[in-house]
Each structure stands twice: as structure tokens, then as C-alpha cells.
Amino acid sequence: MQQIFNFIFKNSYRMLFLLLMATAISLTIQSHSYHKSKVISSANFLTGGVYKQINNVNEYFNLRTKNEELALENARLKSILFNRKDTLKVPLLDTLKGVKKTDLIVAKVIHNSYSAQVNFLTLDSGAKNGIRPEMGVINSLGIVGIVENVSPNYATVLSILNTESPINAKIKKSNHIGSLIWNGKNTGFVQLIDVPRLASVRKGDTIVTGGQSTIFPENINIGTIEKIYTDDQTNYYTLDVRLFNDMTSLGHVYIIRNRDRQEILTLEKKTQKNNEQ
Template sequence: MQQIFNFIFKNSNRILFLLLLGISLTLTIQSHSFHRSKIISSANFLSGGVYEKVNNINEYLNLKTQNDALAVENAKLKSLLFNKKDTTAIKKLDSLKGVKPSDIVVSKVIHNSYNSHENYLTLNSGELEGVKPDMGVINDLGIIGIVDNTSPRYSTVVSILNIKSQINAKIKKSNHFGSLIWDGKSTGFVQLIDVPRLASIRKGDTIVTGGQSVIFPENIGIGTIANIYTDNKTHYYIINVKLFNDMTNLGHVYIIKSKDREELINLEKKEKNE
């Protein structure tokens, strides 16, 4: 017994080191697995609060560009509105489906990262506004990412610039589906893989979100085709997509609350259980 205690006292530093190393490696490995098991995220009170304060100051520095962007978006929406056949007509609610299928929460990016392989954004809206994990995040140009973790007032988002992110997307004109991934190289480009060779595609074609995912509504812009390769092993196309969004400069974003989501998730869960 005495010897055991002696051993522990003599090697207390080493034991402490191994213990703490164990904890930190567990945290690392957990964050590498795709499932939402991240314990430490910036969606908590401390880091969310600090980021919000810092962002409040930073915002003043690029007020002008943000205003311009909002004005451009406004103009686009106005032109849509004016070119309608009857500008005063209010859309009638579908009596069968009830309210429209998705709702939108306006939010702001308070922390943006784009220089590592796994990039996350922090937004300043959380559970109090009804944000839940797995909701899609977009802005006026295109998609941004998917909500990962939430706290009462903040949430983190898996950016599309994250090697773990995988989003269903399609080619706008031909409806061929593929998965959108990121190879971790350039912040301006993502890759669309698993597109069958049958698809007739050309440089400059538009890529939009597909209708197969619950997260994003169909036909939200992503980018345009920059280069096309063929995978040697699978003989599917690998397409380099130039993003519409500048992911290094994000301001206001919209979180999409899909009304059908709960129903679809429940349905899928039921199917898995059977």
C-alpha cells in the first residue's frame, strides 16, 4: 500500500498529464465524429457574449458594404414584387396545407472562421427564437451551412467550408443530383460529387440545392460550375463549384425553419424503428 502511494506521489505530474491528455483527446475525437457530440462549442454564454461584443464594434467598420448589400437585395425583391401580375393581391392560404411550409428567422453572424479544415460560424440567435439543430442557414446569395449546436441565445453553424459538411444539391437545368462537399483547399470553391456521367453539364451551369433534404428548400442558389473532372474509380463527375457567396465576409443571414421538418423526421424515425 505504502509503495502504491509512493508511486502515485512520485509520478503525480505524469499521472495528471495522462489524465488531462485523456480528457482532451476524448474531446478531440468526439469532435471528429460526425454526430453532434460536441460538448465545447462557441454557442455558450461566455464565448457567445464575447463574440457579440466584438462583433458590435466590428460592424461599424463595414456598415457601408453591409448597407449596399442590403440595398441590392431590397432592389431584387422589389423587382420581383413589381413584376408580379397583380401587385396588390395577397397570396391565398392553401386550405389543405395550411400555412406556408417554411418560416425564416433573421440572424447575424457574430463569428466567422474560414481558415481551418473544419469551419464553424456563430450566430446571435438561439433556442429562444426557435432555432434547433439541423436547420438550414442561407443569405440572399446562397447557402451558408447547417445549424449544429444551440444555446438559449446563440447557435453554431457547420459552414459549407467544412470537410464534414455534406449537402444534397442538383444541377439547375437537368435535375441531376449529387452531394456537395468541401476538399479543404479554397474558400471560394466547393465540390459536387456523385453526379452521373449521363448528366449533360457545361462550365457556368448553376448549382442549386436539391429537394431531397429536409434542411433546405429546393432551388436555393449555391454557385456555378468552374471545372469538371471524372473520378477514376467511380466514373462519376467531380464538379468544382464556384460559390456565389463570399464566405469570408458574411453579415446578416436567414435561418430556415421548415414546418414539415418535424413530421418528416418523425416519419423517418418510425421507418428506422420498424
């Protein structure tokens, strides 16, 4: 206590000066609107900066939630798009209410292989989420693969980077159909084979899904033509297709559930059986 009194006594003149200066500044600010506005503006600048930093931190920790919300919204919009026959028409109300032929299930890639001849992805969703084998998998850039096996909580997907499972595809501008395969060489390219020589093809033309299967809807993006090869012994082209997707870096994906798939397969099987008799 004695030390406190000694400190005040030794610095009494300085403390008195500081007190008087603070009083003078306070009176000046209160009696002059210009000075008052400047002080308030400075205080707002400081507190605003602090609040902005706090908000940035909160937004960073909420990124995962925001990403999931965006993925769900993308799934809803893509589902509406796939079920519209004419993009110039207003979609029917039942489509907006969820009564539609094609549904999209959101999942996240938790494992991705791309260095083998037959590559697989693992998703963090499975049978409990409605995923079944032979469902198509896409993301915002284009096709990813086809569901191979499913457990209650997980699913494996046969990537388009495989040498064993061709996918129906076409040249968008001309509708000429081919089979999409992978030659096992470059993860950025796949090949479209069995394209008729009468087709008009150019570098840069867009390749999309052909719609002749019950797995992928028509006109989902795949990539663009990079190189054109001609087989002199056949009447077909082989096209090198640069993928829109970076198959080495995948996040959220959408699994396509076609409600009419089983009905179509049953009808086709019945028709084939009748023709064999």
C-alpha cells in the same frame, strides 16, 4: 465704454457708408423682382446644402436600422418565394398572412472561421428566437451552412466550408443529384461529387440545393461549375463549384424553419424500422 465711442468716432464715415450701401441694396432687392428672386435662390441654395449635409449625417447613423429593416423584408419575400409552387401564380393569402410551411429567422454573423478544415459561424440569435439544431442557414446569395448548437441567445453554424458534412445538391438545368463537399483548399470553391457520367455538364452551369432533405428547400443557389473532373474508375464526375457567396465576408443571414421537418423524419424512421423487421 469710452473705447467703443472712440471706435465709432474714428470709423463713423465707414460705418455710415456701409449703412447706406446696405439700405440701397435692400431697397433695390425689394423694388426689383429679378434681384429679389436671385437673393432667395442663393439663400435656398445655402440652406439646402446645409440640410443635405445634416440629412447625410442622419442617414449614416440610421444605417444599422435600415439594414435590419431590409433584412426582415428580404426574409418575408424569400419565405413567400420558397412556398410558391409556380412563380407565375399569385401567392395564396394564407402565405401572406404568415401561415406557411417554411419560416425564415433573421440573424447576424458575429464570428466566422474559414481557415480550418471544419469551420463554424456564430450568430447573435438562439433558442429564444426559435432557432434549433439542424436548421439550414442561407443569405441573399445562397446557402451558408447548417445550425449545429444553440444556446438561449446564440447559435453556432457548421459552415459549408467543412470536410465532414455533405449537402444534397443538383445541377439546376438537368436535376442530376450529387453530394456537396469541401476539399479544404480554397474558400471560394466547393466540390459536387457522385454526379452520374450520363449527366450533361458544362462550365458555368448553376448548382442549387437538391431538395432531398428536410434542411434546405429545393433550388437555393450555391454556385456555378468551374472545372469538370472525370474518374476513369467510376461512372461519376467531380465538379469544382465556384460559390456565389464570399464565405469570408458574411453579414445578415436567414435561418430556415421547416414546420414539416419533424413529421417527415418521424414517418421516414417508422418506414425504415418496418422494413428492417
